[in-house]
Amino acid sequence: MSDRSRTYLKDLRTGQLAEASLIDGVSRDEIERSESLWRPILLESLEIRQRSGIAKGSWPEHSHWDWRKKHAATEGLIAYRMFGVECEGDMQGLMLVSTAGHPCRIAEQRGKEQVYIDFVASAPWNSRELVDSPRYGLVGRVLIATAVQLSLAEGFRGRVGLHSLPQSETFYATNCGMTDLGKDTKKEGLRYFETTPAQAAAFLR
Amino acid sequence: MRFTFNKEWLQKNADRDDNLEIAAGSFSLDQLPPAEGDPGDRTTVLAFGRLINLCRRKRGWTIEGLASSARIDVSEAIRIERDASYVPGPRTVFQLSTALGLPRERMLQLSGNMIVRDRGLGEQAVRFAARSASVEKLSRQEHLALEEFVKYLNEPR
Numbered sequence: 001m002s003d004r005s006r007t008y009l010k011d012l013r014t015g016q017l018a019e020a021s022l023i024d025g026v027s028r029d030e031i032e033r034s035e036s037l038w039r040p041i042l043l044e045s046l047e048i049r050q051r052s053g054i055a056k057g058s059w060p061e062h063s064h065w066d067w068r069k070k071h072a073a074t075e076g077l078i079a080y081r082m083f084g085v086e087c088e089g090d091m092q093g094l095m096l097v098s099t100a101g102h103p104c105r106i107a108e109q110r111g112k113e114q115v116y117i118d119f120v121a122s123a124p125w126n127s128r129e130l131v132d133s134p135r136y137g138l139v140g141r142v143l144i145a146t147a148v149q150l151s152l153a154e155g156f157r158g159r160v161g162l163h164s165l166p167q168s169e170t171f172y173a174t175n176c177g178m179t180d181l182g183k184d185t186k187k188e189g190l191r192y193f194e195t196t197p198a199q200a201a202a203f204l205r
Numbered sequence: 206m207r208f209t210f211n212k213e214w215l216q217k218n219a220d221r222d223d224n225l226e227i228a229a230g231s232f233s234l235d236q237l238p239p240a241e242g243d244p245g246d247r248t249t250v251l252a253f254g255r256l257i258n259l260c261r262r263k264r265g266w267t268i269e270g271l272a273s274s275a276r277i278d279v280s281e282a283i284r285i286e287r288d289a290s291y292v293p294g295p296r297t298v299f300q301l302s303t304a305l306g307l308p309r310e311r312m313l314q315l316s317g318n319m320i321v322r323d324r325g326l327g328e329q330a331v332r333f334a335a336r337s338a339s340v341e342k343l344s345r346q347e348h349l350a351l352e353e354f355v356k357y358l359n360e361p362r
Contacts, residue, residue, distance in 0.1 A: 007210040012218040017216055024206050067231070093227070119230035120279050128224050138215055140227030162229045166299045171225040175218070188232050189294025204214070 002027060009087050012138035018136070020087035022146055026094065030084060031071045034091035039125050041202035045130040065121060070096050080118075081150070085142050093139035095120040097147055104159055105181055106194050114194070115151040120144075129167065140168075144176055148200045158200025163190040177203050223282035232295045251289040252330035252354075253315040258286045259351045260305045262343050275304035311358045329357050 002025035008017040023030070074080035079100040085093045095117060102116030102150040126132045147160045163184060164172045169191055172178045178193035195203065216260075227358045271284040277297050284291045286302075298316045302309040313319045315330060333354040343351070 003207055004288070005210070007208070008212055008215050010215075010223075012223070017212065022208050022210070024208070096230075110250040117229055121228045121230075122226075127226065129226060135222075137223050138219055138227070141215065141218055141222055142210060143227070145210060146208055150206070153206060163231065165226070165228045165230070165232070166296055166303070167226040168228050171222070171227055172229070175221055175225060183294070183296060185294060189296035190231070191296070 001025060006076065007085065007142050009085065009092060009139060009142065012134050012137050017138075018087055020085055020092065020136075020142070022142060023084040023086055024081065024146075025034060026071070026082045026084040026091075027171055028068075028071060028075070030091065031067050031082075031094075034084070034094065034123075035066070035068055037090060042124040042130065045124060065119065067094055067119075070119060083143060083146050085139055087136060091123060092126055092136050093120070093122040095143045095146070097150065099150070099154055099156075102161055104161065104194060105192065106179055106196060109159060109196060112156070113154070114156050114161050115147050115154065117144075117147055117160065117162035120162070140171055141175070145204060148204060151200065157197040159195060159197065159203075160200065161192065161194040162189045163192055169193075191204070232299075248334055249327060249330045250292060250317045252334040253312070253317070254286050254289060254291075255334055256304070256307070256315065256351075256354065257282075257301060259343065259347060260286075260307070261286075263348070263351065264305075271301075272302070275300040277301070286292045294318070307355065308358050325357075329354060 004021055005022045005024070007020050007022045009020045010016075011018040021078045071082060074096065075081065079098050081097050081099070083095045083097070084091050096119045098116050098118055100113070102114060104112045104114050106109055112140050120140070120143055122136075126134045126136050126139055128134050144160070148158050151158050151160050160178075162172065162178075169180070173180050176193075176195070177199050178195050179194045179199065181194060184192045235333070257271070261268070268272065268282050269279055272279040275282070275297075277300055281293060281297060283295055285297075291315055295313060295318050298312050298318060299309055301307070302312045310319070311323075311326060312321070314326060333350055
């Protein structure tokens with residue numbers, strides 16, 4: 001069963017907020033449809049880059065993520081939840097979180113439970129790394145706000161952790177106000193970010 | 206579970222979030238890194254360190270300058286340039302590639318984070334490592350070797 005909550009994204013073509021849905025419990029069909037829409041646009045963008053002589057190594061680092069595999073691997077597991085943001089009938093972003101197995105690392109809350117964001121990404125047409133004119137903004141903010149609200153509901157007081165890809169570090173450090181705990185050598189050297197309850201409250205204010 | 210989103214809060218922050226990427230989780234390396242304990246191909250790792258060294262010197266940067274531009278630790282920048290057995294993590298390679306304008310995937314291969322399946326890359330790396338020597342100022346020979354290798358790395362495959 002999935003729940004839908006009303007939210008908003010910024011339509012970057014008009015600058016206005018557009019009504020959207022936050023889906024808790026994205027179904028296999030929705031994932032299949034998202035992948036079928038995301039993949040051709042992703043490949044087209046990458047082919048344009050290739051024809052333009054842009055080296056393959058400069059392509060976005062999440063361009064090969066396969067959400068179908070993630071869904072299949074976590075479907076039915078209580079500790080995992082998959083969320084999506086839908087607008088104009090299309091999935092604009094996806095997030096996989098877990099509510100167990102990733103204890104907090106900030107000294108003042110070390111060892112406490114939190115919501116850990118395993119993966120989060122926007123649709124390829126919303127990424128300025130892939131297209132010149134992205135369609136929707138606020139996808140990341142809506143999904144992080146979802147993770148914080150889930151953390152509050154689970155009794156984790158807003159504690160959320162994640163490993164950011166390099167190109168996203170500014171969003172998590174500056175716009176979300178998360179604490180940067182530095183490189184994690186056990187996670188491909190990615191920087192680890194975490195919120196305290198106070199930071200989570202400040203983010204939502 | 207139902208969630209609530211304050212429209213005014215989203216409106217207030219909408220402009221701040223424009224143009225910012227949000228991807229988090231892990232790199233999408235489609236090839237496995239060398240097994241633990243396997244030092245990989247030392248020649249490509251050596252070439253990686255030499256490439257970083259020459260690109261840095263070509264720009265007239267100090268090691269501190271490179272570390273600052275790439276947002277990596279100075280100690281790690283030193284190890285990359287001087288220790289042929291040191292394999293930096295993917296984030297460091299990503300940061301260095303961005304700072305120096307080099308192609309990420311090939312840098313991941315050179316640095317030992319991905320298996321080098323392109324034989325040409327291995328051969329070019331050997332050639333480059335052999336032609337570049339460590340001196341303070343970039344010699345004409347080093348300059349030519351660097352230009353040739355960077356051109357090869359950037360060629361679409």
